[in-house]
Amino acid sequence: MATIRDVAARAGVSVATVSYVINGTKPVAPETAARVRRAMEELDYHPDASAQSLRTRTTHVIGVVVSDIANPFFATLVRGAEDCARQHGYSLLICNTGEDLENERIYLSLLSRRRVDGLLLAPTGKNDELIGRLIDRGMNIVFIDRTPPHLQAPAVLSQNEAGAYQATCHLIERGHRRIGIVLGLPDVSTTAERLRGYRRALAHYGLELDEDLLVYGRSQVAGAREACLALLSRPNPPTAIFATNNLMTIGAMQAIRKLSLRCPGEVSVVGFDDFEWAEAFDPPLTTVAQDPYGIGQQAVGLLLGLLSGDRKPEQVRLPVELRVRGSVARLEGG
Known part of the structure; x- marks a missing residue:
């Protein structure tokens, strides 16, 4: 069974650098981090996730709560989030609420217990009190696509x-x-x-x-x-x-x-x-x-910035574009 020393030797870096990549405790050059991850894959090396979480108090998991992953908009948004998260060594845990208040409450409680590092949330608009409590307890939440009516928090939205x-x-x-x-x-x-x-x-x-x-x-x-x-x-x-x-x-x-x-x-x-x-x-x-893909990417980027302390909470609105095709007739006088 491969060890962390084997990974370091294969990647041509120190054991400490491998540890930084695994735990995300210090920044590592993207090329070096990619070399380390490639060595881990080649050697089939899997760090003990539970021990890692205890040491770093992080899980490298981001919760994502959307209304319906079958909706092409949310499917593309989640793909953008996943691609960005993977580049930074994070995985996603995805939940579908079906726009149901009780489903949303169950998933928010579940993700809180699982101690995800942060949360991307498309809220139903009916659970402000619970979401507010999670924010007060220190959970980093970035709203995607929409915001709750009575809460101020970081968000990535469309115009x-x-x-x-x-x-x-x-x-x-x-x-x-x-x-x-x-x-x-x-x-x-x-x-x-x-x-x-x-x-x-x-x-x-x-x-x-x-x-x-x-x-x-x-x-x-x-x-x-x-x-x-x-x-x-x-x-x-x-x-x-x-x-x-x-x-x-x-x-x-x-x-x-x-x-x-x-x-x-x-x-x-x-x-x-x-x-x-x-x-x-x-x-x-x-x-x-x-631009749902861009919303997903920017939401993860904003969340990771909040986790590292490099970014302040902000609301980002991405531009939209009217694409004229063939479904609108011109009436007389128009």
Whole structure:
């Protein structure tokens, strides 16, 4: 069985340097650290994780709590977090809440007991008290994608309001005046931010807000499909729909097809979140593109900076981009 001395000899470094790489107790040049890890792999050397944790009071594990890893947005975000974490010798422990309050409470308690070094959290918006207690006890938490309504903490987010403003302006500039908006969960911060962008665009063009055009799709395909079926079946339906996440965009398109309507001929659509299938739709979907991979990477970078004391708590917002494709028709006068 290989020893730490064998690893040091194979990598051409001191035993102390191998220890620094394993425990993360001192900075090591990236090239040297990579050589040490390669030697560990070649020799099949595995340090005793429990003893290591006792010595360093670290586990080199980051907890990640998201609503649904099957959602392409969160899958890409977690991939970005994982790639960054791996480069720094960390692993991820991933939990899915399904936007459920009790699931979130269970996972937060579990991760606290497991003594993860830090946490990336996409909160449901309903567990502020518990999250606040964890922060008060010293747990390093970086919020991803969204923030709780009553807590101030480091976060990496998208420019949600700006993206919704761009999407709504795009529709208005093409002649649309009755624009339905499909919103996510009421307690989630991204819902409020995207609604603000929608409202601001209407106000900018002197259009009144029609509350009947606001529907909630619960951030899911089925929820959005049912909401859009009802919206488009009204006597005075909207000429365009702005769906505020990727899954709800799919639900909106399903509703349009079920009602045998043509997109964009009879109903135009803009989505929020760009995803691989957007160009494969017929028509290709106009969307507001976020950078979930970048959110994941920057969140881990921020968390590691907090753990090392090299960074102060901050809120980072990544830019979004309106990607115009073929799902928006220009109406007369637009």
